Amino acid sequence: MNTPSLPRGLIVDDDVLYARMLQRGLARRGLRTAIAHDADTALSLARGEAPDFALLDLKLGADSGLSLIEPLRALDPRMRILLVTGYASVATAVESIKRGADDYLPKPASVAMILRALGLEADTALGDDAQAAPERMIPLQRLEWEHIQQALQETGGNISATARLLGMHRRSLQRKLGKRPGPERKPDPE
Template identity: 45%
Template sequence: MKLLIIEDDKSLAATLNRRFTKHGFNCFETHQADEVLHSCLQLKPTHILLDMKLIDESSLNLIKPIRAALPKVRLVLLTGFASITTAVEAMRLGADDYLAKPADTKMILKSLTGINSNNEAHEIETDTMSTERLEWEHIQQVLNCNEGNVSATARQLGMHRRTLQRKLQKKPVSK
C-alpha cells in the first residue's frame, strides 16, 4: 500500500510518515500544491492524506484532478479548519472521507483502510451520505475531539450552544 501524504507542515508530515510506515504503508510526502499531480502520476499511490490548506491555498481544487488521475485511490481530507460546508464540498468533489484535526492515528487508519483498530473489517460506505447525515457525523467527530464539551464544540463549529444542543437531541439521520 502506497500512501501519499500531502501536508505543508513538514514536521506533521514526517510524524504521519513514521506512524503509517509502522502500519505497513510505503509513505511519500509532498509539501506544495504545485507538486501534487506530478507526485500522484509518478508514485501512483493507493491512499492519499490531503491537508485542506497548503500554505495559503485551499486544496479542495486538487480533489477532482487527483480523482481523474487516480480514480481508485482512497482520498482522505484532513483539516484544522473544519466546517460542515467544506465537508460537504470535499465529499461532493470526490473525497472519500473528511477528518478534522487533531485526528488520532487510529481514526486516520480506519478512514484510510476501512479497518477498525481491533482489526475488524467494516463496510466502507459507497453511497454518498446525505447532507444531514454528514452534518451529524461531523458534529459527533468535533464533539469527540472536544471530549464531550458542548460549549467548546459549538465555538469550533461556529454555532450557538443551544442550537448545537438541539441538534444533539435529534436522532442520527440515516444515510
Template identity: 50%
Template sequence: MGRERLALIDDDEAFCVALGRALERNGFEVGCAHTPQDALRLVKKLAPTYAVVDLRLGEFSGLPVVEKLCRHDPQMRIVVLTGYASIATAVEAIKLGAIQYLTKPTDPDDLIAAFAQREGDSAVMPAITPLPPRRLEWEYIQRVLHEHDYNISATARALGMHRRTLQRKLQKFPVRE
C-alpha cells in the first residue's frame, strides 16, 4: 500500500521543509507549494488526500485556495494553519470546506490528529472569561476585512479609520485570548 499524499501550502519555505520532513517521517508523501498558483498545479500533479493550507500566502489569503481545493476534490481533508487566527477566518475556512483550523506553532501530531477527526467535539467547553477588548477589536477588524474581500482601503473607510492606522493594526500579531 502506498503512502498517503499530502499537499503542504505555505509561503515560508523553511517551515515547509521542516514540517514536510516531520510528516514524511509519519508516513506521508509530501509536496510543497508556496503560492496559490503553485498550490493548484501541485494538487493536479500530486492528487493528495490531505492538504495543509496557510491562511496567509505572502500577500494572498489562503481561503480562496481552500475553496478551489474543495472544488477540485470534495473528499480532500484540508487543515488551515495560521499564525493570524481570528474567529472570522476560522468560520470562513470551515464554511469553505476545511475540516480543521489550527494556529501556529503546531506539531505534526496535532495535524495528523486533525486529519483523523471525523466529527466535532461537543465536550469542548466555552471560555470562562470574555475576550479582552483589544482581542475583540482584532476580531472585528478581521470580520470587516473579510467582508471587503481583504481590500485595505475599503476596510479602512468602513471602519472610519486612516488606511495607515489599519495597516499598523494588521501588522501586529493578534492579541492572545
C-alpha cells in the first residue's frame, strides 16, 4: 500500500527563533522543512532539492522575500509560495500576489493557518494535535503599530513627515513608537 508523501518545505526567515518554532510545529504534523535566513541560502537550498512549498518572510535583513517569489516559481511552477510578514499591508499583499505568491499571511502565522493556506487540512493525518485553533482578529494596537511602520517606511524614517502623513502630533507619534505591542495574548475563557 503506497501512502502519498507529505510535502517538503522551505522556511525563509531572518528571525531564527520564529523559523525554528515554525519548523518544529510543522515537523509535529509530519512535514519536513529546511530553513534559510537569507535569499542566497534559500535559492541554494531550493536548487538542491526543490521544495513543494516555501514560506517567505517579507523582510530578510537587506533582502526582501518578494525578490524570491519569481526565482522560486521558475524552479517549480507548482510550488506553493506563501509570504508571511509582520509588516502586513495591502500594498505588499497586492505586490506579492502580482509576483506570483499563492497567499499572504500576517505574522505570527499559526501552523494551522499555514496548513490551510497550503491546502492541507489541519485535521487530516498530519498529527494528533493538529486541530485548528479558533481564529482571532489581530489586536487594534498591533494594526496601528503596523500602519505606523508602513508610514515610516514611506517617509524614509522621518518622524516629522510620518506624523504629518498620519495627521498626528510628532510627540504623540514618538510615544506610540516607544510602546511596541507585545505578543498577542490568548483570550480569557468565559
